Amino acid sequence: MxxxxxxxxxxxxxxxxxxxxxxxxxxxxxxxxxxxxxxxxxxxxxxxxxxxxxxxxxxxxxxxxxxxxxxxxxxxxxxxxxxxxxxxxxxxxxxxxxxxxxxxxxxxxxxxxxxxxxxxxxxxxxxxxxxxxxxxxxxxxxxxxxxxxxxxxxxxxxxxxxxxxxxxxxxxxxxxxxxxxxxxxxxxxxxxxxxxxxxxxxxxxxxxxxxxxxxxxxxxxxxxxxxxxxxxxxxxxxxxxxxxxxxxxxxxxxxxxxxxxxxxxxxxxxKKRWIAYGSAVHGALHVDAGAAEAITHHGKSLLPSGITAVQGEFELGNTVSIIDPGGKELARGIVNYSSREVRLIMGRKTGEIERILGYKDFDEVVHRNNLALL
Structure with a gap:
């Protein structure tokens, strides 16, 4: 007590x-x-x-x-x-x-x-x-x-x-x-x-x-x-x-x-407080167990290889929910790519982004600095 x-x-x-x-x-x-x-x-x-x-x-x-x-x-x-x-x-x-x-x-x-x-x-x-x-x-x-x-x-x-x-x-x-x-x-x-x-x-x-x-x-x-x-x-x-x-x-x-x-x-x-509780959520990224572990326990960014599904429509700079394999929201973050782009690169390695999109502005879909754990 x-x-x-x-x-x-x-x-x-x-x-x-x-x-x-x-x-x-x-x-x-x-x-x-x-x-x-x-x-x-x-x-x-x-x-x-x-x-x-x-x-x-x-x-x-x-x-x-x-x-x-x-x-x-x-x-x-x-x-x-x-x-x-x-x-x-x-x-x-x-x-x-x-x-x-x-x-x-x-x-x-x-x-x-x-x-x-x-x-x-x-x-x-x-x-x-x-x-x-x-x-x-x-x-x-x-x-x-x-x-x-x-x-x-x-x-x-x-x-x-x-x-x-x-x-x-x-x-x-x-x-x-x-x-x-x-x-x-x-x-x-x-x-x-x-x-x-x-x-x-x-x-x-x-x-x-x-x-x-x-x-x-x-x-x-x-x-x-x-x-x-x-x-x-x-x-x-x-x-x-x-x-x-x-x-x-x-x-x-x-x-x-x-x-x-x-x-x-x-x-x-x-900033992360605003991301977690103030900003409007425009969509969701579902991630695999490895990505969930890396984000939650090892302070890592979210890479395209760990994304299994994209929910909703969003643009660069919007806030999205990050959902673990059990359906629980584990974090929120500001995305570096639109929903259309993420659907094309999800499950792929960062080295493949430029070949798929024709350009690569970021390795991370959500950088750790723009990610708040819930």
Missing amino acids: IDCRSKLAQAHRVVVKIGSSSLAYGTGKPNLTRLESLVRQLSDLHNRGLEVILVTSGAVGLGLSRLGFTRRPRNIPEKQAAAAVGQGLLMHLYEKLFAEYGITVGQVLLTREDFTHRSRFLNARNTLYTMLSLAIIPVINENDTVAVDEIKLGDNDTLAAMVASAIDADLLIILSDIDGLYTANPQTDPNACLISEVTEITPELERQAGGAGSRFGTGGMITKLSAARLAMHSGMPMVLAAAACDNVLRRIIGGENVGTIFWPCSKLEN
Whole structure:
């Protein structure tokens, strides 16, 4: 058992994500008592000199309530309309509450594309760094009014982890309506036990993860495990706890045993972190056992001789998944050849590339420097 929660008090840059179910009652109306409590805690952390970034859900839920919906519509335009209404309501609440403590906040709306395109990713990161340098608390949400894919996913947990990774945060805190990760669903299994800490996300843990929670929220435990995996590979701990817990942020930063903590593992460098979790995947390369062994255990690049199949269509510079013989994704990487070219040279030696294609720009289909193990 690791007993290092006291180290959380050393965190300087903290990303806090608040879920929809923590911001609103079952009626869809905002839970003002909860909001006031969380804003007060965030403001106190800010006053202590910490850099605080807030990732918030709730725009669609508040919009649905204002528009009179009793449940989430399945129609995408209606969801976008609700987001357009709710985003203004949500930001107005945050501005009003933070202003009572003399703190300036700024709205940042992001989509997955802001992370999949490298230049946009760097621009977003620079904007966040500048806001922090000006003592502004960024209030981040998905741009649900235009991001159809993001609305389908409803994955602000992963968005929070991406933001935390992008700005090299020291700690990610995800606040939800559940007080941590359990061995089973505590709502249906009376024998479910809270897991205090996690050092590795295993297939067993993933099987224990359930579906979406409240009717106004779309995230579930599986999205929180995905966020935890990204945080762990970014070298930062993540704490999953209940927003309703008294002084939850102060207690987490103070090192108390609150919720479930996911401890970091080996840290990927920034570029490989982006390849693994930020870039869009355009296809897949299936490899044989020898190539899988060389990539996983010997730090080798992927050569055409080890490729057994090509899936999807992609171009030079796109990111692809690398799949082992058992069908498991073992890595992601940026390709040096298009899918058409790889289909022609797969299974062949590097010395044959020029004869087959008429040219050879690279020996490797994916160079080790552009490959991130998962």
